[in-house]
Structure formats: C-alpha cells, structure tokens
Amino acid sequence: MTRTWVLPMLLLLCGSAVATGLVLSGSPGEASAILLLFVLLAGVNSSLAFPRSVGAQEAQCRSALDGRPVVYWRPGCKYCLRLRIQLGGSARQLHWVNIWRDPAGAAAVRASNDGNETVPTVIVAGRPHTNPDPEWVRQQLARSA
Incomplete structure (x- = not known):
C-alpha cells in the first residue's frame, strides 16, 4: 500500500521545497503556481484519479x-x-x-x-x-x- 503513495508524496515534497525556495527569494506568486502544479501532478499520479x-x-x-x-x-x-x-x-x-x-x-x-x-x-x-x-x-x- 505504501508504494502507491511514494510518487505522489515525493512530488508534494519536491514541490514544497521548490515553492519554499521561491518564497524566500521573493517570488510568492511563482511559488504558488509551482506548488499548484506539483499538487496536480501528485493527484494525477495517485490512486485518487482512478x-x-x-x-x-x-x-x-x-x-x-x-x-x-x-x-x-x-x-x-x-x-x-x-x-x-x-x-x-x-x-x-x-x-x-x-x-x-x-x-x-x-x-x-x-x-x-x-x-x-x-x-x-x-x-x-x-x-x-x-x-x-x-x-x-x-x-x-x-x-x-
């Protein structure tokens, strides 16, 4: 069961890290867009899409x-x-x-x-x-x- 959620969780973790870096560098709008993209990718690659x-x-x-x-x-x-x-x-x-x-x-x-x-x-x-x-x-x- 945990294998099912490894890729979505990695996508969320990577998206959060990139978004945090963008917020710290002064680009909160870009960070929001990137985080939204990673959340969508995680959803599509999860069991929730099926x-x-x-x-x-x-x-x-x-x-x-x-x-x-x-x-x-x-x-x-x-x-x-x-x-x-x-x-x-x-x-x-x-x-x-x-x-x-x-x-x-x-x-x-x-x-x-x-x-x-x-x-x-x-x-x-x-x-x-x-x-x-x-x-x-x-x-x-x-x-x-």
Whole structure:
C-alpha cells in the first residue's frame, strides 16, 4: 500500500521545497503556481484519479456476472492514466485492480505478460490485452452492456 503513495508524496515534497525556495527569494506568486502544479501532478499520479480498486478475485467474479472488462493498473503508469482519461466517465463501469495493492492481481498480470508487470492489462472474456487502445476498450464495454 505504501508504494502507491511514494510518487505522489515525493512530488508534494519536491514541490514544497521548490515553492519554499521561491518564497524566500521573493517570488510568492511563482511559488504558488509551482506548488499548484506539483499538487496536480501528485493527484494525477495517485490512486485518487482512478475508480475505486477491487481485488483481482472480486473483479473476476464481477466480470463473470456482468461481462464487463477487468483493468489491471498501477499508480504512476502513464499508459494507465491515458486509458483512464480517454475513457472518461465510462471508466467507472470497468473493474479496476491496482496491482501494487493486490498480489493476486500482480500475479495475473505477470502470467499474461511473460512474467512482466506490464499495465494496463485489460481482461475481456478471459483473454488478456496489454495496453489496448482506449477506443477498443470502450467498444468492449459497450458490448458487455
């Protein structure tokens, strides 16, 4: 669980240090802008930008019942963020599994990707798809509805 928050906390710490230096050098406006930028970066790279994650087993059970895809992801992954942003509101209909919080999810990703934890890995009808096009994922979601 702590790995999930390492990058956001580092971004906040670095942003605070830079902003403090700017305030001390007499640039409070610049310091505010820099701090805001670092806070936004921390938010985007945190778990807060993604729908609530569930465990791999729960996601598989839910997917078996409703047919919706399962997305394995991790914080700080730019490809996961791209998928999340491009899916927009429909991302909440998918079953998201944070592989840094769920060892079974990480194992499922490694089994699908020759031992690598390559994310996002999207499971549709039991078949893994590594870093798929967001439009394709949207189409799969529409088919499951």
